[in-house]
Amino acid sequence: MIKEFFSFITKPLTQWLKNRGEVSKAKHKREIAVINNQARLASDEQTFNHEWEMASLQDKDKMLRYISFLLFALPIIITVLLPEQGKTIFTNLENVPQWWVKTFIAINGGIWGIVELKNAAPALINAIKTVVKK
Numbered sequence: 001m002i003k004e005f006f007s008f009i010t011k012p013l014t015q016w017l018k019n020r021g022e023v024s025k026a027k028h029k030r031e032i033a034v035i036n037n038q039a040r041l042a043s044d045e046q047t048f049n050h051e052w053e054m055a056s057l058q059d060k061d062k063m064l065r066y067i068s069f070l071l072f073a074l075p076i077i078i079t080v081l082l083p084e085q086g087k088t089i090f091t092n093l094e095n096v097p098q099w100w101v102k103t104f105i106a107i108n109g110g111i112w113g114i115v116e117l118k119n120a121a122p123a124l125i126n127a128i129k130t131v132v133k134k
Helices: 002-043 050-057 063-080 081-093 096-134
Strands: none
Touching: 063 081, 063 096
């Protein structure tokens, strides 16, 4: 009986730990692949790599995207969990000048849009180079 009870607890825990280990291994393999690809691109003088191309391989903007997402999501989450405080937040947001709100939205749109563009740009540039060379 006791053995069955502990088995009930330890089996899911063991599987969870195994899964976490596999995820860590996969992340490590990805990091090694990025490093190797950066070295290959850096040594290839024909591709004319730029800093932004190298940075896009590392996804350095991930934290900035999380922060910008939280700036939009937190007022909603707070309103759901603490309605009175949420009401105060949205009432106070009405006091923010429209030009400030529009600028804030444009900056966040740029953060998200440029990230996606920079991920697609190297492939687009290489395709154009290939067409021009022919």
